[in-house]
Amino acid sequence: MENSEKIAIPSILLILLWAYTGFDKIIHWETSRKAFHNQTFPAELAEVLAYAVPTVELLIALLLLFSVSRWWGYLSSILLLTVFTTYVGLIWVGAFPRVPCNCAGILESLGWKAHFWLNNVMIVISIIGLYLTKKRNPKIPP
Numbered sequence: 001m002e003n004s005e006k007i008a009i010p011s012i013l014l015i016l017l018w019a020y021t022g023f024d025k026i027i028h029w030e031t032s033r034k035a036f037h038n039q040t041f042p043a044e045l046a047e048v049l050a051y052a053v054p055t056v057e058l059l060i061a062l063l064l065l066f067s068v069s070r071w072w073g074y075l076s077s078i079l080l081l082t083v084f085t086t087y088v089g090l091i092w093v094g095a096f097p098r099v100p101c102n103c104a105g106i107l108e109s110l111g112w113k114a115h116f117w118l119n120n121v122m123i124v125i126s127i128i129g130l131y132l133t134k135k136r137n138p139k140i141p142p
Contacts, residue, residue, distance in 0.1 A: 010129030011064045014077050022057030040096045074130035085119040092116055
C-alpha cells in the first residue's frame with residue numbers, strides 16, 4: 001500500500017461516517033427533528049441543532065474530501081466526536097432523567113457502551129489523520 005493510500009484511509013472512513021449520519025438526518029427529517037426535541041436541552045436549542053447538526057456533519061465530510069481543507073476536517077471531526085462522545089458517555093452512566101437518541105441508521109441499534117467506544121475509535125482515526133496530514137504538509141498550523 002502506497003503512502004498516499006494510507007493517508008486517504010482515515011479521511012475515507014470519516015467521510016463515510018459524516019455523510020451517512022448527515023444524510024440520514026436529512027432523509028428522515030421529521031424523525032430526526034422530533035428526536036432532537038426529545039433531548040434533555042431546551043426546545044429552542046433543539047430546533048437550532050436539528051438544522052445545525054446535519055449541516056455540520058456534511059460540512060465536515062466536504063472538508064475531508066479535499067486535501068486543502070482536510071486538516072480542518074480532521075480537527076472538526078475530533079471536536080464534534082468529542083462532544084458526541086461526552087454526551088453518549090453521560091447518557092451511558094445515567095446522568096439524564098430519560099434516554100434520548102438521535103443517532104443515524106445502524107448507529108441507533110448500538111447500545112450506549114458500543115456507541116461510546118465506536119466514537120472513541122473514530123476520534124483516534126481523526127487524530128491519526130490529523131497527524132498524517134501534518135506530517136505530509138509541515139506548513140499546516142500546529
